[in-house]
Amino acid sequence: MSQVLSQEEIDALLGGLEEVTAEEAGGPAEPEGDVVPYDFVNFTRMTKIKLPAFDVINDQFNRGLRNTLSGILRLMVESAVVPPEVITFKEFLRRLPVPSNLHILKMEPFRGHVLLSVDSPLVFTVVEIFLGSTSFGQARIEGREFTSIEQRMIRRVVNALMADMERAWAPVHPVKFLYERSEINPQFAKIAADDDAVIISRFQLDMEEVSGAISICIPMLTLQPIKAKLQSAYQHEEAEDPVWRHRLLHNLRQAEVDVVVPLGAARLTGSELLDLSVGDIIQLDTPVDGTLVALVEDRPKLLGHPGIYRGQRAFKVAEFMREEEP
CATH class of the missing domain: 3.40.1550.10 (CheC-like)
Incomplete structure (x- = not known):
């Protein structure tokens, strides 16, 4: 049995068709938000x-x-x-x-x-x-x-x-x-x-x-x-500036550093230290012909032997020490 539509239902259907026809006649809706037309040619x-x-x-x-x-x-x-x-x-x-x-x-x-x-x-x-x-x-x-x-x-x-x-x-x-x-x-x-x-x-x-x-x-x-x-993200190295390099090397060569050559060490008790007097001899742990370590800014850098040069105490470099990797 077919259902008979009322006049109000018929009017509602006709109104929907009119809206669809108006949208088709007006063309596509404007894009919303960040949507932009895509140019396939260019x-x-x-x-x-x-x-x-x-x-x-x-x-x-x-x-x-x-x-x-x-x-x-x-x-x-x-x-x-x-x-x-x-x-x-x-x-x-x-x-x-x-x-x-x-x-x-x-x-x-x-x-x-x-x-x-x-x-x-x-x-x-x-x-x-x-x-x-x-x-x-x-x-x-x-x-x-x-x-x-x-x-x-x-x-x-x-x-x-x-x-x-x-x-x-x-x-x-x-x-x-x-x-x-x-x-x-x-x-x-x-x-x-x-x-x-x-x-x-x-x-x-x-x-x-x-x-x-x-x-x-x-x-x-x-x-x-x-x-x-x-x-x-490539990080390029700046081209080397010869003027800057020359100035840097010049300043490095002119920089002063402290070089200390310890002759040896000894361990004394408190009583032995109190009993010391002028003329006493303290025996060090370094042999007479042993190799000494030169400290550059408190870091061991050179090995060598003590001596005299032009009337002054001197240190003759025998070997450069390689700094140990941490």
Whole structure:
């Protein structure tokens, strides 16, 4: 037997259908809380990868880059590290002008290549300095390709930077950079697929009145074997300062220490001590030809024998004592 619905129940059902229809017409509900839309097309833009060890590598390379360029160009070069970013390789190529000074390097023992880009103002400034010019930034840059002489001159700088890169990577993971070729058209410098994620390290340089940047593009797939190392909190050792080391050694050599050479020891009773008088002899526990121990700041350091040197009592060192491990 079918149940007959009342008018109120029919109205309630029709009202629910109207609410559902309104929700469908209005589209999806707004996300609540911390929920944000995910961009599947440009997912690399949203990727925030923390690589502490990679930051250390950039800092080390920036220090070497500054010193190397200052030494080669014989002028003061200021450099600063721009925080690295992860983008698609297609987007990186889109940022490069034509012509560009691009250098493709092999990063052994990893698979894949590294792309090093030098801004055109820096290239022409380096060439002007090598050719003896005293005024920088006068060369016309727009639309002009690099000559073979300019390419050879900038190659000299790139070779020096490759050595700096190897030194910067050595504490984290030893690598070897090999020069492959140079390109001026970004379309011919394909070291990764367009949609592959790459990490970009950028170093801003200022010398005299000219400024520019050196960029290093590394595919994330190339760094995949050492991703755990790069993500770890790496504590790098500071580069040794020769001036500080010289001052430290100088101060250590000038420091004074107390050196005591005990001739021996003896045990006396209280009565024997009270009976002592001038001229009495106390027999020590050290033989006449026995070895004595020299104490440096109350710590045994030397073995030797007593004697006389230039009319004064002396101690001849026979052996250095090794400090026992605790």
